[in-house]
Each structure stands twice: as structure tokens, then as C-alpha cells.
Amino acid sequence: MHPASGTRVLASSAPPLSADPNERAWVEIDGGALLRNLERVREAAAPGAKLIPMVKSDAYGIGVRRAVATLQRARPFGFGVATVAEGAELRRMGVREPVVILCPVPPSTLATAVQAGLVPCVSDLSALAALREAAAAAPGPVPFQIEVDTGMGRAGFCLHERSGWWEAVAAAARGNLRLFGVFTHLHSADEPDLASARRQVERFDEFAAWVRQAPEAQEDMLFHCSNSAGALRLRSVAENAVRPGIFLYGGCSFEAPVRPEPVVALQARIALVRDVPEGTTAGYGATYRASGRERWATVAAGYGDGLPRSLGNKGAALVAGGTARIVGRVSMNAVVLRLGADVPATVTAGDVVTFVGGDSGSETSLERVAEAAGTIGYEILTGLSPKLPRTWLES
Ligand SMILES: *Cc1c(COP(=O)(O)O)cnc(C)c1O
Secondary structure, three states: OOHHHHOOOOOOOOOOOOOOOOOOEEEEEEHHHHHHHHHHHHHHOOOOOEEOOEOHHHHHOOOHHHHHHHHHHHOOOOEEEOOHHHHHHHHHOOOOOOEEEOOOOOHHHHHHHHHOOOEOEEOOHHHHHHHHHHHOOOOOOEEEEEEEEOOOOOOOEEHHHHHHHHHHHHHHHHOOEEEEEEEOOOOOOOOOOOHHHHHHHHHHHHHHHHHHOOOOOOOOOEEEOOOHHHHHHOOOOOOOEEOOOHHHHOOOOOOOOOOOOOOEEEEEEEEEEEEEOOOOEEOHHHOEEOOOOEEEEEEOOOHHHOOOHHHOOOOEEEEOOEEEEEEOOOOOOOEEEEEOOOOOOOOOOOOEEEEEEEEOOEEEOHHHHHHHOOOOHHHHHHOOOOOOOEEEEOO
């Protein structure tokens, strides 16, 4: 691009509200841990499996730009995204590795995918036709993947009706498309009982063996079915690539031979500490009442920042190595904590509390917070407000 026409004003002309990103509430990200978690997946997955880290939803909320730059140091095969816009963003960032789209996208966005040099996936014949049309003007064959449905039920060609669609896929692969890979998605690889996930893997392996013998099959075609849990807990015969996401970002709700290092910390500062008399109520709806004299801290973070409202009267935070329970409902930008007996009396306004992550040797894990909030680690991470400053550490 011509430098002049490519020049864009990145910063808004208004002065930033604060020069200090750690003034109020922030997200701390450990880039070293992110990288080591990817290496752990590499070691646990099938030997030689290509790595396709998933960086959808702004790399699970941590910030895709830094996440990709960090993950590139492990030389992954490519990156996985959910949408065409996410893939195009990676290209604008200068990513040269293959970028594969792994969620179904509206056919109207396929032309953009082709222009951006992404690898779209198709799950039915009408999407295949739309892709062929979008690829008509491309200089060479356009790579694409097919998804097959082994039980997830949200996308994928039906394996039982293979005869109804395979010939069209093969014809496209002989025409202006190139069959880059075949994949499926596991619905229960993170459940305690792996029986259904194993059945999905078997169905996938059976189909993959059949595809490998087709004349349209290429030597370097990708076959993949594993998310984080699959890569760590299951073994597919056909698979030559894996698509880990949550484990890289420190999430692991399942039993696995290795654990991830924590990557994300959510912290905020105390705005006010005070002793309250018995009967004082906390927050909207007055859903908590002090049962005696209690020490409360009001913290400058709320659901508008990504601290789930469902943590009201349920969640907790670490404060100077001690524990403080959330009392009352979480407000948009504030929450009240009851400081426990193990919180030093010296804690005061300006001190830091940790909702997710480590503090003085204690740790409150993403999974624990998710459980208290009645959700999953994925939702906690992707719910962190993009407005919260992200501070990157390289441990
Ligand atoms: C999100 C996603 C993954 C990664 O799953 P994790 O559970 O985060 O490891 C892999 N494949 C597909 C198709 C996905 O949508």
C-alpha cells in the first residue's frame, strides 16, 4: 500500500482518560505462559501434528495482535479463526501463515475470504457453489476445507449421505478449488466420560481413510478433529493437525495429562475501605446485609468491565494474600467485597485485588471463577471488556 494512502490516525484525538493503564482495573497477560502452553500441546498431541492455534474472538479476549506475535515464535502451521473479518484482520496484521476459518460463515462473506487469501470451510452444496463462484476470478485454485458432522450438529456435511455430496466436492477440487483439508468438531472431548468423543473420532478416522484414497486427495491435506481437550486426551489415527484454543489461554476444565500455566489475570484497585455496622446493606436490591461489624472494600470494577454480574454474593477475590467475598450485586463499574479475617488490616484504598490469577502465592483460577459465575472459562475471557487495558508480561 502507498504509505500516504495507508496512513491512518490510530489514536483518537481526545486525550486518554488516564495515562496509567493500571489506575483502575486491568488485564494482565503472561505471554511466556501462552507460548509454553502451546508447547505443552505440541508435546501431548500426536507426534508431528501441525499446530493451528485458535485466535477467534480477539484470541479469547486477550488481544489478537500480541497473541499472534507471541504464538508465531513457536512456528505454528497456521491460525484458526471463526469469521472472515477475523481472518482478514490477521492478513492486515501481516500474518503469512495459512488462516483457516472453522465456523460456518454466511455465503455472502466468501468472496472477501477468497480475496484475503483465507481458507474457508464449507458444510453444504450451496456454500460450495457460492465458493466456486467467488473463486472464479482468482488466479489459481482457491484452498478450502470441508467440515463433516460426526455429532456436533452445528455444521458439517452428513457422513451418512456421502454419496449425495462427495462427487460435487471432488469436482470442485478438480476445478478452481483445492481441497486443503477435512475436519470435524468434537462436542464432548472435555467431559469426564470420553466414550462419545471416541465414537466421533472413529467416524472421522473412517471417513479420513476413505478420503485419502480418493483421486482428489493431496499428499499434504490436513485432517483434524481436536480442540484442546481432544489434543490432550484422545488420539485420532488420521489427524495430522490440532486446533487448540482454551488451553493456550490457561483454561482447562477437564482432566488432562498436563495442566496449562495461568495466562490471564483480572485485577482492580480498591477505591474505598471502611468498617460498616451490623445491618448495612450492599449494592442494588440490598441483597446482602452485614451480620455484624464488617470491613468492606469497594473495588473499581464491575460487569461493564467483564466481571460477571452472576458473581454477586457468589464470587471472591484475593487481597494481599487473603480472601474477600463479593457481597451484594455486582454494579456496572463497582463491586463491594467483605474483607476476610485473613486480609491484613493495613489494606487500604489503592491496593490491588485479584479476581482471576495469582496474588502473594495464592491463586484463583479461571475455572474456579467460571464455576462461581455459573459459566465456563471461555465466557469469562471473551467477556473481558475490550476497554480494559491489557498489560503484557514476558515471563
Ligand atoms: C473454538 C474451536 C476450537 C478450539 O476449542 P478449545 O476448546 O478452545 O480448545 C477448535 N475447533 C473449532 C472448530 C472451534 O470452533
